[in-house]
Amino acid sequence: MKLQQDQVWKRGEEYFRILHLERLEVEYKSVKSLTTREGTRHHVSKKDFCRLLKTAHLMTLEEIQKSWYH
Numbered sequence: 001m002k003l004q005q006d007q008v009w010k011r012g013e014e015y016f017r018i019l020h021l022e023r024l025e026v027e028y029k030s031v032k033s034l035t036t037r038e039g040t041r042h043h044v045s046k047k048d049f050c051r052l053l054k055t056a057h058l059m060t061l062e063e064i065q066k067s068w069y070h
Contacts, residue, residue: 003046008034008064011056015039022046034067 003026009016015034019041020027026049031039044052059067 003049008059009053009056010059011053015059016052016056034064 003021005018005021007018015031017029019029024046026046027043029039029041
């Protein structure tokens with residue numbers, strides 16, 4: 001899996017957006033709704049972040065836009 005800054009991942013009812021990506025660390029924001037963008041920031045190792053994404057789905061730009069309007 002190729003991680004990139006500003007990717008949005010969905011797991012259940014939670015969304016994860018990559019804010020800053022480094023070689024060994026990831027800073028991401030966890031939100032319940034993409035429309036409010038209210039959530040918490042987390043700073044974890046890349047290994048831990050990949051474990052978090054094991055059951056998550058990488059959202060396409062179209063899916064993100066649809067969720068803004070619903």
